[in-house]
Amino acid sequence: MIRDHFRVLVVDLNTGRGSVALVDGRDSVAGGSGLAAHLFMKYGKPDRPWNDPEQPLIFAIGPLTGYFPLMSKTVCAFKSPYHDQYAESHGGGRSALSLRFADLDALVITGRATRPSCISVGSRHLEVKEVHYLWGKDLYTTGKMLRSMFKGAGHRSILRIGPAGENGSAFACINVDSYRHFGRLGGGTVMGSKNLKGIVINGDGSFPLNGSKEYPKLFQDVYTKLTDTDMMSKYHDIGTPINMAVLNEVKMLPIRNLQRTTDPGISEITGEKFAELALLRNAACAGCPVGCIHIGFVREKFHSDYQYLYRQVSYDHEPIFAVGSMLSVENCFAVLSIIDVAEKVGLDIMSAGVALAWATEATEKGLISEKETIISLSFGDSEAYKQALQHLGQATNEFYRLLGQGTLKAAERYGGKDYACVLGQEMAGYATGEVYFASQALGLRHSHLDSGGYSYDQKETGKDPAKAVDFLVKDEQGRVLLTSMVACLFARGVYSDALLADCLKSVGYGTLADTLGQVSKNIQHLRWKTRIATGYRPEDVTIPKRFLEITTGKGPMDGAYLSSLKEQYAKAIRGLAAPGAAEAAPAKKSGTS
């Protein structure tokens, strides 16, 4: 639905009621990331803690969702239990299309239900249903029950949490339609703190395609560009796990709690190996012809007489790195079985895997023992890691409860801060060098996708901190425009600013199309302003010693370069958040991505 404002459903769990708010700002914040920050500033309480019942949990989509392919992400925003500051996490599945067909640009949930509950929303309904019988259930059982309780199969999206979200873990994710996640920074625990076990979004409405004459042709052009390029083969065939072998080859893969950056044992957990042995099928987010979701299987014997059951488990580069290479688990089926456990308890696999890697090294160094970990942890022992993940998700004892608040929190208590692989949050699967380490450590989402620091490390040979920081700032400016359109970032090579402007014009967003340069600057400023308002101090970010101890294909890390990068990036962030920053900053050149 084309409109010059946002249509937002605000649900108050204190009362079980909701109302539709018409919110201005389409031509300044566009949608997605921009809209989420805009709504947090409207409904959020920057100076109150993350679990204050009045804090909002926000889901926002973009102006092109439902009109063009790969506009298939939803931006989830909240105050994070991980650092008690503003956070964004992005997920796909059917969530974005379901919101579009429910005639909503955003869903905002405030308050706390008195009993465990589930929300169902659609184009003409809102129901808050008491579901005490789902509390404590794992993600698989919860999904099965929600699917049978609510109608709308094929049009609905189901968001749900597992026990980790109920137990206050800062690693708890929100699962979306089984194979996608709002993974990072603890959105699952924000749901849990609201007594909210599930959200069913029913895309049960429809809307006219009242675009211009150019729209059908442009749609076809975009579709062809997305499916005719090497993007299809890159993401569809082997998918993101193709990075495992590539990074291992150039000595940039985090291995064994980042004690190494390359290892021959990785050959058993490459993308090629998964595709050859464990791949069952591909799946796609709604509205995406690429289908990068790779689904493998876990087989379990349930009876001695060769009786087996199997479960389907999605995999990507990041989960394979987190519970494969980081834990030295070198068998693809063992990796899938660990991912399966993390799914059941509802943990963000990246944070959980990196945390267990630290716990294993801390065990080796004698800082902790079975007294804390309950089971003996050693690199490569997948059975022990499956049990440890259960304990982490269930917060079985004080050690696991603390570890679930973040690896550095546990390291502060037990020691071993030097080798806690934390860059703002637990690291992502790239050990490319100083620019990437600075970019994840200081970036707004502490995500490898905040900006292309990992590719800068691989392409650039010089060490000019000012040039690198300039790249990070400009690259982020381009990415926030894409995430405000809610484009999947895998399409960033196709959706240039010029193409985005054409797409917007073709469906009737002419003003937005004409001012995209300024809009991306506004959004970048607004997001940083929001993060800073909730207490972020970029100059206080530290990078553990382990990141300086490694050698990549480019050579040993340079501590002085990393320090300068951090210092200059922190200053740049302060500048981006300052009043008037959006007007002062130079706009990224149109047409680049």
Ligand code: SF4
């Ligand atoms: S490329 Fe993958 S993550 Fe992106 S929209 Fe398509 S299926 Fe979803």
